[in-house]
Amino acid sequence: MIGDNYLEVQKNIDDACKAVGRDRSEVTLIAVSKTKPISELMEAYEAGARDFGENYVQELVDKIPQMPSDVRWHMIGHLQRNKVKYIVGKVSLIHSVDSLRLAEEISKESVKQGVVSDILLEVNVAGEESKWGGSLEETIELVKTAAKLPNIKINGLMTVAPYVDDSEENRQVFVKLKKLSVDINEQSIDNVIMNTLSMGMTGDYMVAAQEGATLLRVGTGIFGARNYNK
Numbered sequence: 001m002i003g004d005n006y007l008e009v010q011k012n013i014d015d016a017c018k019a020v021g022r023d024r025s026e027v028t029l030i031a032v033s034k035t036k037p038i039s040e041l042m043e044a045y046e047a048g049a050r051d052f053g054e055n056y057v058q059e060l061v062d063k064i065p066q067m068p069s070d071v072r073w074h075m076i077g078h079l080q081r082n083k084v085k086y087i088v089g090k091v092s093l094i095h096s097v098d099s100l101r102l103a104e105e106i107s108k109e110s111v112k113q114g115v116v117s118d119i120l121l122e123v124n125v126a127g128e129e130s131k132w133g134g135s136l137e138e139t140i141e142l143v144k145t146a147a148k149l150p151n152i153k154i155n156g157l158m159t160v161a162p163y164v165d166d167s168e169e170n171r172q173v174f175v176k177l178k179k180l181s182v183d184i185n186e187q188s189i190d191n192v193i194m195n196t197l198s199m200g201m202t203g204d205y206m207v208a209a210q211e212g213a214t215l216l217r218v219g220t221g222i223f224g225a226r227n228y229n230k
């Protein structure tokens with residue numbers, strides 16, 4: 001069932017790209033597997049999934065050695081500075097960098113390990129009280145300062161759009177994030193090329209794909225509902 005879900009989401013992404021004349025190869029589906037057991041991740045893997053997203057450091061660190069080594073891991077959840085050392089060098093991309101202090105910690109740990117960490121900056125586009133990430137203006141300032149730090153590379157932006165009943169309501173959120181990335185690119189900041197946009201979840205990934213997402217983070221649509229009480 002999980003394999004079929006995965007293929008169906010992929011097919012929906014094909015359709016969304018076709019609808020707007022977008023090159024399908026620009027868009028990667030991340031299977032968001034938080035709270036799900038390895039057996040279920042493997043079902044998605046067997047259907048072709050190679051990009052997996054996790055929210056919690058401990059769970060991520062536990063799962064990495066249990067999955068095939070060609071999996072690309074994405075840290076998508078809020079990251080505390082004291083946990084940075086556990087994931088640097090192990091994940092392909094950290095999506096959820098929302099402060100200079102966190103960027104500094106990732107930089108410091110990356111220098112220590114002799115690696116370069118790819119990161120995205122998290123933006124709270126809709127200005128929701130309950131969400132992480134900076135405002136559009138704060139993000140421009142954060143890019144400029146964080147770009148000077150050694151051993152990190154800012155690849156783009158990420159947002160968690162509001163929970164809405166009709167995915168069309170989030171179209172403007174995605175348009176705004178895309179525009180911010182274009183505006184930042186036009187400033188030609190050293191060490192910054194914004195070509196990655198992580199946006200769109202189960203409820204709205206097709207709209208996000210139409211509006212320029214390069215990474216879609218889909219959990220429920222692949223693995224079914226999460227049970228946090230297990």
Ligand SMILES: *Cc1c(COP(=O)(O)O)cnc(C)c1O
Nearest residue numbers: 032076201202217218219220221
């Ligand atoms: C859990 C989570 C997702 C996946 O959400 P679904 O609605 O289940 O697709 C995507 N992004 C982030 C940051 C998440 O925490």
